[in-house]
Amino acid sequence: MPTILIVDDEDDIRELIAVNLMREENYKLLEAKDGLEALDLSKNKKPDLIILDLMLPEMDGVKVYKKLRDDVRTESIPVIMLTARGRLEEKIAGLEMGADDYMPKPFSPKELMLRVRNLLRRSNPNHGGNLIESGPFSLDKSALKLHLEGEEIELTATEFKLLLSLIESPGITQERGDLLRKVWGYSDMIQTRTLDTHIKRLREKLGGFGEAIETVRGVGYRFSEA
Amino acid sequence: MPTILIVDDEDDIRELIAVNLMREENYKLLEAKDGLEALDLSKNKKPDLIILDLMLPEMDGVKVYKKLRDDVRTESIPVIMLTARGRLEEKIAGLEMGADDYMPKPFSPKELMLRVRNLLRRSNPNHGGNLIESGPFSLDKSALKLHLEGEEIELTATEFKLLLSLIESPGITQERGDLLRKVWGYSDMIQTRTLDTHIKRLREKLGGFGEAIETVRGVGYRFSEA
DNA sequence: TGAATCCGTGACAGTTTTGTCACTGCTATA
DNA sequence: TATAGCAGTGACAAAACTGTCACGGATTCA
Known part of the structure; x- marks a missing residue:
C-alpha cells in the first residue's frame, strides 16, 4: 500500500x-x-x-x-x-x-x-520481490492473493503454495510426488487424492484460466503461461 | 526442495x-x-x-x-x-x-x-526470492513457514502476513491502521482487538523471540531485529 | 472393444483458524 | 496516587479449510 x-x-x-x-x-x-x-x-x-x-x-x-x-x-x-x-x-x-x-x-x-x-x-518493481508474474497471472506473496486480469482472487494457504509451485516453473511438468513434497511435505504417499482435489479447487477459482494448469497423465501437472 | x-x-x-x-x-x-x-x-x-x-x-x-x-x-x-x-x-x-x-x-x-x-x-541465494531474513528470522514465502534458529515454525496465513508486514520494515513503527490495512484489508475499523490477539499468538509461537515485536503504545507495533 | 488405470468431482466430517468480547493489567499523565 | 486510556489475555462460537472417500468419466493400451 x-x-x-x-x-x-x-x-x-x-x-x-x-x-x-x-x-x-x-x-x-x-x-x-x-x-x-x-x-x-x-x-x-x-x-x-x-x-x-x-x-x-x-x-x-x-x-x-x-x-x-x-x-x-x-x-x-x-x-x-x-x-x-x-x-x-x-x-x-x-x-x-x-x-x-x-x-x-x-x-x-x-x-x-x-x-x-x-x-x-x-x-x-516487483513489489519488493513479493510479486511473481506469468502471463495474466500475478501472485502476491505478501498478501497471499492472486491478481488475474484486474480481478483479485483470494487463495487459501494450500492453494497459494500449490499455485506458486506450479507458476515458478512454467512449462515444466512437475510430478505428483514433487508437488506433494513441496506443498505438503509428504515424502511418499503418492496414492492420495488430495492433490487432485486441490487442483480442482484452484482451477475453479481461476475460472477460464484454469486451463493454464495442464494435466500430464501418469506424471503430474504443468503450468503453461497463456 | x-x-x-x-x-x-x-x-x-x-x-x-x-x-x-x-x-x-x-x-x-x-x-x-x-x-x-x-x-x-x-x-x-x-x-x-x-x-x-x-x-x-x-x-x-x-x-x-x-x-x-x-x-x-x-x-x-x-x-x-x-x-x-x-x-x-x-x-x-x-x-x-x-x-x-x-x-x-x-x-x-x-x-x-x-x-x-x-x-x-x-x-x-535467497531461495529464488522466496526467503526474507532478518537476524535469526527466516521467512519462507513459498512454504509460508518461519525458520528460527534451525527450528521450523508453522504459521497460519494471517500470522504469516502479519509477521511479513512487520519484518519487511524492521525498526519502523507501523501504525495499527497500517497493519489492519495490509493484513486484513480493513480501511478503517481501528477499534478492533483482532490485531492485538494475533500479535499475541505470533509472540507465543516465536517463544523467546517474541520480544522482537515491540509495542509502541498509542501507535502500533515495531519489529526490531535482534 | 474391453480391461485397467488414472483423473475429475461432489459430499462430508474433523480440524484449524478466526474475530470478538469481557475482563485484567499496565502505563502515562496530572 | 488516582484516573483514564490502551494493551494483554483466555475463552468461545462461527466460519473456513482440509483431507478422504466413493463414484463416474476419460484415456491408454492390448
Whole structure:
C-alpha cells in the first residue's frame, strides 16, 4: 500500500486528487499545503510518490523539488509535477531537473491515475520481490492473493503454495510426488487424492484460466503461461 | 526442495551418501552409476547439485565434469568432487577446472552435508526470492513457514502476513491502521482487538523471540531485529 | 472393444483458524 | 496516587479449510 504525498496550497485540487486516487486503488494519502510542510512530511513519513504543485506560496515548487533531491532520505522518491498549462519554462525546468513526470493543469484525473500507477510500478518493481508474474497471472506473496486480469482472487494457504509451485516453473511438468513434497511435505504417499482435489479447487477459482494448469497423465501437472 | 545427483559406481558409497542426505534435509536424490548415465540425467532432470566421483569406469570423472561444463544446460550446476585421498594431481586438476568443491575419500558424512548445504545456498541465494531474513528470522514465502534458529515454525496465513508486514520494515513503527490495512484489508475499523490477539499468538509461537515485536503504545507495533 | 488405470468431482466430517468480547493489567499523565 | 486510556489475555462460537472417500468419466493400451 504505497503512500502518496500531495503538495498543493489549493484545498479543492488536493481534494480532487485525493478522491480520484482513493477511488481506484488502495493508496494511503498525505497532504501538505506548503513547501515546509512537504519537506517535513517527506522526511518523517517517507512517501512512495510525491505530487507537487509548482505554484506554492512562500517557497516555490522548484525550490522544494531541489531540496528533496538534496537529501538522501528523499532523493529517490519519484515526483509528479503539476504546472499551469503553457508555462513552458517551468515544464522545461522540471524535466531538466530530472523530474519523473509532469502534468499540466487542468489535468484529467484519469491520466493522473495512470501516471501514478506507472511511476509506482517503475520505482518499486516487483513489489519488493513479493510479486511473481506469468502471463495474466500475478501472485502476491505478501498478501497471499492472486491478481488475474484486474480481478483479485483470494487463495487459501494450500492453494497459494500449490499455485506458486506450479507458476515458478512454467512449462515444466512437475510430478505428483514433487508437488506433494513441496506443498505438503509428504515424502511418499503418492496414492492420495488430495492433490487432485486441490487442483480442482484452484482451477475453479481461476475460472477460464484454469486451463493454464495442464494435466500430464501418469506424471503430474504443468503450468503453461497463456 | 533441491535435487542432488550422485554419480558413483560403488553401490555402498551411493547408499552412504543417500542415507546421510535424506536424514537431515529434504532433498530429492538421483543416482547414476557411470558417466553416460550422469550426463543423461543432468540434462533431462537438471539437478541443483552434483556429487561426482572422479574414479568411474568407462568415462572418468574429469571427462564427465568437462562435458557438464561444455553444455549450456548443465554448465552452471555446482559440483562436489569425490577423490581418493592423496591423489593430489586429481585434486589440483579439479580445482583448476573450476570445481566448486572437492572431498577426499573416505569422507565424513557430516562434512559432506555441510558442503552440500553451503553450495546450495550459494548457488541459489535467497531461495529464488522466496526467503526474507532478518537476524535469526527466516521467512519462507513459498512454504509460508518461519525458520528460527534451525527450528521450523508453522504459521497460519494471517500470522504469516502479519509477521511479513512487520519484518519487511524492521525498526519502523507501523501504525495499527497500517497493519489492519495490509493484513486484513480493513480501511478503517481501528477499534478492533483482532490485531492485538494475533500479535499475541505470533509472540507465543516465536517463544523467546517474541520480544522482537515491540509495542509502541498509542501507535502500533515495531519489529526490531535482534 | 474391453480391461485397467488414472483423473475429475461432489459430499462430508474433523480440524484449524478466526474475530470478538469481557475482563485484567499496565502505563502515562496530572 | 488516582484516573483514564490502551494493551494483554483466555475463552468461545462461527466460519473456513482440509483431507478422504466413493463414484463416474476419460484415456491408454492390448
